[in-house]
Amino acid sequence: MRVNGAVQSLEVEPRVSLLDVLREHLGLTGTKKGCNQGACGACTVLVDGERINSCLALAVQYAGREITTIEGVATGGQAHPLQEAFIRNDGFQCGYCTSGQICSAIGMLAEHRAGAPSAVTEHLAAEAVELSGAEIRERMSGNLCRCGAYNGIVESIQDVAAGHADVLAAAR
Amino acid sequence: MKAFAYVSAPDVATAVRAIATEPRAKFIGGGTNLVDLMREDIERPDTVVDISGIALTGVEELAGGGVRIGAMVRNSHLAAHPLIRSRYPVLAQAILAGASGQLRNMATVGGNILQRTRCPYFYDRAAACNKREPGSGCDAFGGFTRNHAVLGGSESCIAAHPSDMCVALAALDAVVEVESVRGVRRIPLVEFHRLPGATPHVETDIAADELITAVELPALPVATTSRYRKVRDRASYAFALVSVAAALEVQHGTVATVRLALGGVGAKPWRAHEAERLLLGAAPTEESFRRAAAAELAPAVAQPHNAFKIELAERTIVATLAQLLAAGGAA
Incomplete structure (x- = not known):
């Protein structure tokens, strides 16, 4: 698999999760293990640009895919706009959920840009959906923050959605 | 999690042949339910046959106006598909009401249909559960029952079915297509899942060696x-x-x-x-x-x-x- 742009050849047992490969085999500990059962979102990474829970993914099923973790979202030493926005808006306190929040938000913004609806989208047939606060909260509901930094998280995503779409595209 | 052998199946024929020769084998698609159950030691397959690479990924309009959905279509892709959003909005809404964005990107249509109950006593290996261990009893009775079923339960089991997507499929007269080395069968969604009765461990009409290959929605003008x-x-x-x-x-x-x-x-x-x-x-x-x-x-x-x-x-x-x-x- 390719992880943050670098090809990695690994031999692991079929029962090893993608999360454990990233953390234990590749030393990429930015991706966190929260619940290890798909309930908290701390392990969110991008696979070919789509967000998934790496704790419920068997690594062997992702051979040959392009994985992006929090360590891979900055470009050329420049923090990702979402990373900067999270700092600016107090989008975290303890920081444990933050890497999952940011990877999830990158995937979510790409889904929104592709016209995907959500559970709070009233007009499903419409091609474009305005990314309101309610839309962001619904689309990010798979990422829990026990510190309750949700207001800062939503503001950070709104900031980036409003102004940095081109930078987001480059980060995929 | 117990160790298991892994087989990657490139097509349906390989997948159903692989499962037919392995009595304790399971198919894996998106893995969102199976990996969790394996980690909890509730599912203990000796072999896992990976079907996630099989190209059952189409959402195609049928000649009579219905839609055929490949079993490997991801939940998020189905909910975002223009045919589903315009003709069967109830299905798009049901999928979007379930799980999270990350899980919907992983979970397949076939896997969603086969997902197992989230009854906490089924998940807790220290509890009695007729579904997990036939004849062991049911600790839900007298336990915490806020999330349990009020319709279709039995004295053996009152676990609720967890799927949102299947509720929409039931309303839409969907038909599930399954395949094995013995051939192809078509089962109406409303007959696919079984009531627990005295055998709550038997949850569906599908045999262990059958693979869900597609779901078909009939033309249904009222669904708009x-x-x-x-x-x-x-x-x-x-x-x-x-x-x-x-x-x-x-x-x-x-x-x-x-x-x-x-x-x-x-x-x-x-x-x-x-x-x-x-x-x-x-x-x-x-x-x-x-x-x-x-x-x-x-x-x-x-x-x-x-x-x-x-x-x-x-x-x-x-x-x-x-x-x-x-x-x-x-x-």
Whole structure:
């Protein structure tokens, strides 16, 4: 698999999760293990640009895919706009959920840009959906923050959605 | 998690051959339910046959106006598909009401149909559970039953079926196509899942060596006026206490077509046949909606913590039908 742009050849047992490969085999500990059962979102990474829970993914099923973790979202030493926005808006306190929040938000913004609806989208047939606060909260509901930094998280995503779409595209 | 052998199947023929020769093998698609159950030691396959690379990924319009959905289509891709959003909005809404964005990107249509209950006693290996270990009893009785079924349960099991997507599929007369080395079968979704009876470990009509290859939706004009409404303990990312999938068409002041199914309350995705029978030909009034909902819930059996679901289901049915009526069911 390719992880943050670098090809990695690994031999692991079929029962090893993608999360454990990233953390234990590749030393990429930015991706966190929260619940290890798909309930908290701390392990969110991008696979070919789509967000998934790496704790419920068997690594062997992702051979040959392009994985992006929090360590891979900055470009050329420049923090990702979402990373900067999270700092600016107090989008975290303890920081444990933050890497999952940011990877999830990158995937979510790409889904929104592709016209995907959500559970709070009233007009499903419409091609474009305005990314309101309610839309962001619904689309990010798979990422829990026990510190309750949700207001800062939503503001950070709104900031980036409003102004940095081109930078987001480059980060995929 | 117990160690297991891994086989990657590039096509359906390879997959069904691999499973036919391995008695303790399981298919894996997105893995969102199976990996969790394997980690909890509830599923213990010796071999896992990976079907996630099989190209059953199409969403295609059928000649008669229906839609054929490949079993490996991801839940998120199906919910975002223009054909589903325009013709079967209840299905898009049901999928979007379930799980999270990350899980919907992983979970497949076939896997969603086969997902297992989230009954906490099924998940807890220290608890008695007839579904997990036939004949061991059921600790849900006398336990915490807020999330359990009120319709279709038995003395052996009152676990609720967890899927949102299946509730919409039940309302839409979907047909599940399965394949094995013995051939292809087509099973209506409403007959696919079984009620627990005395054998709650037998959950579906599918045999261990059969693979879901597709789901077909019939042409159903009424589905353009359809809706999924879900009531749960938090606003998002929670299983249903009660959910309603409904489609409604009113002509000349009476209900001409209606489809109604319930989630969260049933031991399986619950098609509300009795309510549909009463609604058909009736005046589309709140009174007739209420009478039909009460008739559907009349056989309900409550436990100490879930009696509220009966009235909640009735009210949610009435509210959903009223919404559809206002939204153009009378066109």
